[in-house]
Amino acid sequence: MPKGVPETVPDDGLTTRQRRNQPVLAVHTGPGKGKSTAAFGMALRAWNQGFDVAVFQFVKSAKWKVGEEAAFRTLGTLHDETGAGGAVEWHKMGEGWSWTRKQGSDEDHAAAALAGWQEIARRLKAEQHRFYVLDEFTYPLKWGWVDIDEVVDTLSTRPGNQHVVITGRDAPQALIDAADLVTEMTKLKHPMDAGRKGQRGIEW
Secondary structure, eight states, X not given: OGGGOOSOOOOSSOOHHHHXXXXXXXXXXXXXXXXXXXXXXXXHHHHHTTOOEEEEESSSOTTSOOHHHHHHHHXXXXXXXXXXXXXXXXXXXXXXXXXXXXXXXXXXXXXHHHHHHHHHHHHHHHTOOSEEEEETTHXXXXXXXXXXXXXXXXXXXXOSSXXXXXXXXXXXXXXXXXXXXXXXXXXXXXXXXXXXXXXXXTTO
């Protein structure tokens, strides 16, 4: 797409404006770093356009301090106080559970993930937000905690102009097939390869 111009124009009966304004389902997957970071970058653009932004984190412990969360909560407060940008909500689904340090049984984690998805589906049906980030949502799908066919059907039939970005490794093929935009992050080098741990301002 040189200079943002599509190479082909489909014969779908839509005008250029109608085609441009269709809602986007994006998937950021692959083993490389940057999937969530890219999603939050898109959310920042959405906020700047005045979109109502909602973030749902699926496998981040409630105890983890996420830099983007602090920034977006501040932007949400700025919107509430001045009207700048859009409203912001940030949710850690099934608070306290994580793929690195689980508390409770797998059944507990599966139930929490399913409840989180059901809440998102309800909001999509109600057109509650304009921009959604489902951070690391591929993991509950991979583990079978949430039914992929139901997710694809809900996302494919969502009403209005609601953009959705999903992040995480090993995105199911059905989700990739349903998405409009799919990016695979591939690691070429990482500081951890040289024994360096994550650091402030880079990982959090």
